[in-house]
Amino acid sequence: MATIRDVAKHAGVSVATVSRVINETGYVHEDTRKKVETAIKELHYTPNEVARSLYKRKSRLIGLLLPDIANPFFPELARGVEDEMQENDFRIIFGNSDEKSSKEQEYIQTFVQNNVVGMIASTNDPDTHAYRKLNIPVVFLDRTMDNRPSVYSDGYEGGRLAAQEIAARGSRNIAVIQGPERVRPAMDRFRGAAETLKDLDIAFQVIQSSSFGIAEAGVWAKEVFRKVPDTDGVIASNDIVAAAVLHEALRLGKKVPEDVQIIGFDDIPLSSLLTPPLTTIRQPAYEMGRAAARLLIQLIEKEALDNHTIQMPVTFTERDTTRKAEKND
Amino acid sequence: MATIRDVAKHAGVSVATVSRVINETGYVHEDTRKKVETAIKELHYTPNEVARSLYKRKSRLIGLLLPDIANPFFPELARGVEDEMQENDFRIIFGNSDEKSSKEQEYIQTFVQNNVVGMIASTNDPDTHAYRKLNIPVVFLDRTMDNRPSVYSDGYEGGRLAAQEIAARGSRNIAVIQGPERVRPAMDRFRGAAETLKDLDIAFQVIQSSSFGIAEAGVWAKEVFRKVPDTDGVIASNDIVAAAVLHEALRLGKKVPEDVQIIGFDDIPLSSLLTPPLTTIRQPAYEMGRAAARLLIQLIEKEALDNHTIQMPVTFTERDTTRKAEKND
Numbered sequence: 256m257a258t259i260r261d262v263a264k265h266a267g268v269s270v271a272t273v274s275r276v277i278n279e280t281g282y283v284h285e286d287t288r289k290k291v292e293t294a295i296k297e298l299h300y301t302p303n304e305v306a307r308s309l310y311k312r313k314s315r316l317i318g319l320l321l322p323d324i325a326n327p328f329f330p331e332l333a334r335g336v337e338d339e340m341q342e343n344d345f346r347i348i349f350g351n352s353d354e355k356s357s358k359e360q361e362y363i364q365t366f367v368q369n370n371v372v373g374m375i376a377s378t379n380d381p382d383t384h385a386y387r388k389l390n391i392p393v394v395f396l397d398r399t400m401d402n403r404p405s406v407y408s409d410g411y412e413g414g415r416l417a418a419q420e421i422a423a424r425g426s427r428n429i430a431v432i433q434g435p436e437r438v439r440p441a442m443d444r445f446r447g448a449a450e451t452l453k454d455l456d457i458a459f460q461v462i463q464s465s466s467f468g469i470a471e472a473g474v475w476a477k478e479v480f481r482k483v484p485d486t487d488g489v490i491a492s493n494d495i496v497a498a499a500v501l502h503e504a505l506r507l508g509k510k511v512p513e514d515v516q517i518i519g520f521d522d523i524p525l526s527s528l529l530t531p532p533l534t535t536i537r538q539p540a541y542e543m544g545r546a547a548a549r550l551l552i553q554l555i556e557k558e559a560l561d562n563h564t565i566q567m568p569v570t571f572t573e574r575d576t577t578r579k580a581e582k583n584d
Numbered sequence: 585m586a587t588i589r590d591v592a593k594h595a596g597v598s599v600a601t602v603s604r605v606i607n608e609t610g611y612v613h614e615d616t617r618k619k620v621e622t623a624i625k626e627l628h629y630t631p632n633e634v635a636r637s638l639y640k641r642k643s644r645l646i647g648l649l650l651p652d653i654a655n656p657f658f659p660e661l662a663r664g665v666e667d668e669m670q671e672n673d674f675r676i677i678f679g680n681s682d683e684k685s686s687k688e689q690e691y692i693q694t695f696v697q698n699n700v701v702g703m704i705a706s707t708n709d710p711d712t713h714a715y716r717k718l719n720i721p722v723v724f725l726d727r728t729m730d731n732r733p734s735v736y737s738d739g740y741e742g743g744r745l746a747a748q749e750i751a752a753r754g755s756r757n758i759a760v761i762q763g764p765e766r767v768r769p770a771m772d773r774f775r776g777a778a779e780t781l782k783d784l785d786i787a788f789q790v791i792q793s794s795s796f797g798i799a800e801a802g803v804w805a806k807e808v809f810r811k812v813p814d815t816d817g818v819i820a821s822n823d824i825v826a827a828a829v830l831h832e833a834l835r836l837g838k839k840v841p842e843d844v845q846i847i848g849f850d851d852i853p854l855s856s857l858l859t860p861p862l863t864t865i866r867q868p869a870y871e872m873g874r875a876a877a878r879l880l881i882q883l884i885e886k887e888a889l890d891n892h893t894i895q896m897p898v899t900f901t902e903r904d905t906t907r908k909a910e911k912n913d
Contacts, residue, residue, distance in 0.1 A: 316694065361675060525827065528802075
């Protein structure tokens with residue numbers, strides 16, 4: 256039977272260092288930690304209960320909670336998380352909360368019961384007790400809260416860009432579809448668009464919506480043209496809703512972008528396959544997933560961090576549901 | 585401390601019955617089992633190691649393995665599985681195999697380590713040792729193998745329907761996109777289409793494709809019109825590829841359905857939002873997910889089953905990428 260001294264000798268470090276690695280107390284350089292772990296494996300060292308619970312904690316299993324896998328934005332996020340985690344030898348279990356707090360609580364519990372060493376959550380309630388009481392690191396993804404580790408894109412800037420670009424292309428009677436009130440990035444992008452249109456002194460009307468789902472998207476699309484029949488520009492709450500607006504506009508015999516311009520949000524994979532292809536505000540979903548995974552790994556490995564909130568840039572992605580910009584020179 | 589006798593008395597059953605429930609040996613009626621479990625809970629009975637391992641086994645956790653969550657067909661399946669499982673108080677952990685055997689093996693291992701009581705797998709390798717050696721029930725979903733518990737739709741009939749309906753609407757120079765060779769339902773639907781077109785003596789050419797992914801869909805779409813520039817009908821391998829074909833046809837200035845008809849496969853939620861909306865062969869994805877969950881629960885609860893392979897019907901879903909059928913009367 257190998258002892259802790261054998262491990263220390265094999266790894267070329269002190270017993271205290273091995274102990275620090277096993278008990279996760281105090282700083283150990285990443286390279287050193289790996290040497291110790293390799294020695295533990297090679298010598299088949301089983302350091303009693305402490306280590307057993309350590310190994311249990313160190314399941315290298317991560318819980319990933321998504322609000323709606325039927326919305327193509329989230330599988331892209333998930334792929335980013337998964338690829339980064341796999342490269343670092345972590346595995347993922349997913350849960351789909353369906354935007355329901357009860358299901359979210361259940362998944363958090365399931366993750367904990369299965370000894371995840373960290374969690375990435377795309378949630379509307381980052382401040383809930385269920386997260387606060389966890390003693391494992393949690394990174395909030397897309398839907399975030401100040402002062403908690405999080406990765407998100409700049410929703411306000413996205414809304415501002417959408418308003419600025421649709422205005423620069425001549426729309427003067429704009430319909431803005433406001434996403435679900437409980438979804439913070441949806442509210443950020445709405446505020447960005449509304450405040451920019453106000454500043455530009457361009458008329459706009461707001462269409463309230465309560466979901467991003469495909470099933471209801473057609474309802475909001477119809478509402479746009481019922482409430483603002485002569486609109487010449489629609490800023491949609493996301494790409495799914497934009498696809499429904501495009502479909503409805505064409506069904507009503509409107510020309511896109513000649514009669515009405517449309518801008519989406521997200522840049523889901525299918526947006527470029529629409530006809531005309533959808534102009535949208537791109538969020539780097541895959542990269543956001545990767546960044547959240549990297550951040551979580553740093554937290555799990557107790558690395559010193561300069562910053563634990565990461566805001567990713569959004570970009571105006573010009574396709575054919577908008578006209579060419581009017582030159583101002 | 586409650587004893588097994590207390591539990592039996594409280595539940596109004598024999599000690600032997602309680603033992604059968606605890607040890608999962610022999611038949612116990614569902615109602616009786618519930619009575620015993622309720623008594624165990626109410627009396628806080630902890631029946632030593634046997635029961636502890638029982639409760640561990642009885643995690644009510646299910647592993648769900650999907651090949652590609654970025655393909656909107658699979659989230660629909662997942663939602664069906666999830667809803668049925670939730671109604672029956674089971675929880676799900678997902679894995680995304682990315683169509684890779686190595687990731688699939690890892691997830692199977694992860695599921696087992698986390699004490700899942702059953703597994704639903706959408707896999708290209710149902711016959712692999714990794715499944716054969718499991719001592720928990722597995723239901724194969726969508727991608728199946730004979731003689732194993734499975735839920736799938738009738739791919740051959742789907743292909744046959746697509747060929748028959750596009751022919752009935754006048755296409756005489758058809759391009760059939762053959763899905764990935766390793767995906768059995770893709771091959772079934774291809775055979776159904778090809779054999780039907782042969783029987784009808786209608787000319788067709790085959791475009792090989794190696795994935796269902798959004799990233800590559802545009803490649804197959806371009807290949808269709810490069811290889812068969814004057815095609816008047818395309819039978820696509822799935823809706824994503826059909827969306828790319830529609831996009832490419834319109835880009836080339838072709839009229840759909842006047843110049844070229846297009847039929848997809850799956851009926852993903854976005855298909856009805858395309859312009860023109862996509863005619864397709866519908867698979868009841870959500871219902872397939874529910875059926876797989878029900879079947880797995882029956883296997884977990886050791887219910888007697890008449891049949892453990894369930895084939896679901898496919899339906900021709902007529903929208904606007906096909907012309908009206910020619911009347912033959």
